[in-house]
Amino acid sequence: GIQGVSVSDDARNASARRGKKGLLIGSGVGVVALAAAAYVGACYHYKDAIPEGTTVAGKSIGGMTSEQATRQVLTLKHPNASTKANVTAGDQSFDLAPASAWKPDAEKTLDGVTEFSLSPGRLLDQINGGGEKIEPVYTVDKTALTTLVKKAAESKIDGAPKQGRVKFIGGKVSIVDGAPGHGVDEKKVADAIASGWPKKTDYTTELVEKNSDASDNAVQAFAEGDAKKAMSAPLEVSANGQSVTLTPAQVS
Numbered sequence: 001g002i003q004g005v006s007v008s009d010d011a012r013n014a015s016a017r018r019g020k021k022g023l024l025i026g027s028g029v030g031v032v033a034l035a036a037a038a039y040v041g042a043c044y045h046y047k048d049a050i051p052e053g054t055t056v057a058g059k060s061i062g063g064m065t066s067e068q069a070t071r072q073v074l075t076l077k078h079p080n081a082s083t084k085a086n087v088t089a090g091d092q093s094f095d096l097a098p099a100s101a102w103k104p105d106a107e108k109t110l111d112g113v114t115e116f117s118l119s120p121g122r123l124l125d126q127i128n129g130g131g132e133k134i135e136p137v138y139t140v141d142k143t144a145l146t147t148l149v150k151k152a153a154e155s156k157i158d159g160a161p162k163q164g165r166v167k168f169i170g171g172k173v174s175i176v177d178g179a180p181g182h183g184v185d186e187k188k189v190a191d192a193i194a195s196g197w198p199k200k201t202d203y204t205t206e207l208v209e210k211n212s213d214a215s216d217n218a219v220q221a222f223a224e225g226d227a228k229k230a231m232s233a234p235l236e237v238s239a240n241g242q243s244v245t246l247t248p249a250q251v252s
Contacts (some may be wrong), residue, residue, distance in 0.1 A: 094156030178212030
């Protein structure tokens, strides 16, 4: 015959407890997953937001995007703008203000200020404000610095090379010949200043023989070409949708 199978109350209770435990574990995993997703979403949302209170060289960039902060950094002047470099060449000397050759490097200055991070501390700073004080990073433009040295040396050193040029006088082309002279190795001086300034302000170099930038042949060619053409007929100049015609006499 058919045998009856009875399930005790204890067995039924144990099964029920296991079911509830499974539901609780499942629910807990779901809550954790949702919380993790929300946290990651918040971190991503604030990845391009600079925490309130953040400053660069004392100027606030808190709440800005990285693009806005970059524009702000690029307007900064070098803190040693008034510090000059003094150059002694032989028995002569000259000075220059090299700060304009140091350009603010926005990428290096703002490195790490805006980025995706899962750091809880960083997220709290972005939400509640807790920005840091950032010192700007500057990069020297060697070409600009060399030009500064060249201009300063030519204006201060006695016997500097005379640059050949073309003058327009009374509608005629006139040539001013260049002449060799004394000067400095601008690149060598610029390299020394780039390595030492602003901590070091005094530099020593030697006077060297230098020619004018443009050869006499180059000046002569310009005078007989473009310059002569400009003086041979009226010159039309256009700017901002407007045109004006200038006679050779007016140009000179």
